[in-house]
Structures are given as C-alpha cells and as structure tokens.
Amino acid sequence: MQIRDRIQELRRVRASELVPNIRNWRTHPVAQRNAMRGILAEVGYADALLARELPDGRLEIIDGHLRAETTPDALVPVLVLDVDEAETIKILLTHDPLTALAETDEEQLHDLIELCDFNNPQLVAMVAELEAEMQQVEEDLDAVAERPEPPIPTAYQVVVECKDEEQQQEVYEFVNGQCYRCRVVTL
Structure with missing residues (x-):
C-alpha cells in the first residue's frame, strides 16, 4: 500500500x-x-x-x-x-x-492515573470520572461473570436437508400436517 x-x-x-x-x-x-x-x-x-x-x-x-x-x-x-x-x-x-475506536488497557490506564498529579480542578474531575467509568465497567463485567447461565431445555430435533426451496416447502407441509411443531430455516 x-x-x-x-x-x-x-x-x-x-x-x-x-x-x-x-x-x-x-x-x-x-x-x-x-x-x-x-x-x-x-x-x-x-x-x-x-x-x-x-x-x-x-x-x-x-x-x-x-x-x-x-x-x-x-x-x-x-x-x-x-x-x-x-x-x-x-x-x-x-x-x-x-x-x-481505541480500546482501554485498564491496567496501563490505572498506572497512569496513579502517576499523574494535576493541579487544575477540571482535569482532576475529568480523571476522576474516567476512573469511575473504569470501575463501573469492572463491576459490570464482574456482575455478568457471577450471573448463572440460564438453563437450556433439552430439545429433540430433526434437520432435513432438501435439494431446493420447493422440496423444503413440501417437507414442511407434510411434517406440519402430522401435527409436529416445525419451522422453515434456510442456512
């Protein structure tokens, strides 16, 4: 390039x-x-x-x-x-x-915050807000990690591969006509 x-x-x-x-x-x-x-x-x-x-x-x-x-x-x-x-x-x-679009290296950011000493109150407030946002992200991630996985119910399914859309429609109508719950999926 x-x-x-x-x-x-x-x-x-x-x-x-x-x-x-x-x-x-x-x-x-x-x-x-x-x-x-x-x-x-x-x-x-x-x-x-x-x-x-x-x-x-x-x-x-x-x-x-x-x-x-x-x-x-x-x-x-x-x-x-x-x-x-x-x-x-x-x-x-x-x-x-x-x-x-840049992402945050939280450890590096924390180290920079620890090293920096501002005199200006607006900068102190800005860095404090940045630190609070970083803390909130960590807490949110911890909360997600602690949340139990939702149970996935057991389901028994049959996948039928069809040669074209017309055959797929025929199979669907036949299985549906047998009172089975079914849906059409195209991958």
Missing part, C-alpha cells in the same frame, strides 16, 4: 487568524472546554492543529477548533495539509471517531 504524506509544513499561526471549518460537526461542552483550558495551562501545546490552505491564503481548521477557540491570541502549531475539500470532509468525519 502506497501512503502519501499530506503534511506540507508546520507553521506557527495566531489562532484567531485560523478560519473555523463550517462543516465541523464536533461540539464542546463546558466540562471539555474547562479541561482543555486546564491541560493547556499545566502542559501547554503538545499537539498541532490540522489545517488546509484556502485559495486566498488563509488557513481553514480541520482539527483543533477547541484549542484555537481557547487560545485565540496564541501562536499555535499548525500542520498545513495538502488536501482538497473532499479530502478535508473525509478527515473531519473520521479523525476523532478513529481515535475513539
């Missing part, structure tokens, strides 16, 4: 000069906005925004709307991509959902 590198360059751009993408479908609730402010205050920028250059030279955001909104006066790192509008739409649609 040939994979193209679509990154043209890294630029530092004042966030307020970036053009928000009108097709951005992600919304940012207050808790997320507060947590973003918290991590930017405690760590700073550790990831670049994604943008594409418009015909007039301005940069349109593909990913990083919340970071740009949170720090409008800051010079922010922007990866300028060589993508057209159709490709931009594909990235907008899949960038965050692909990340969300």
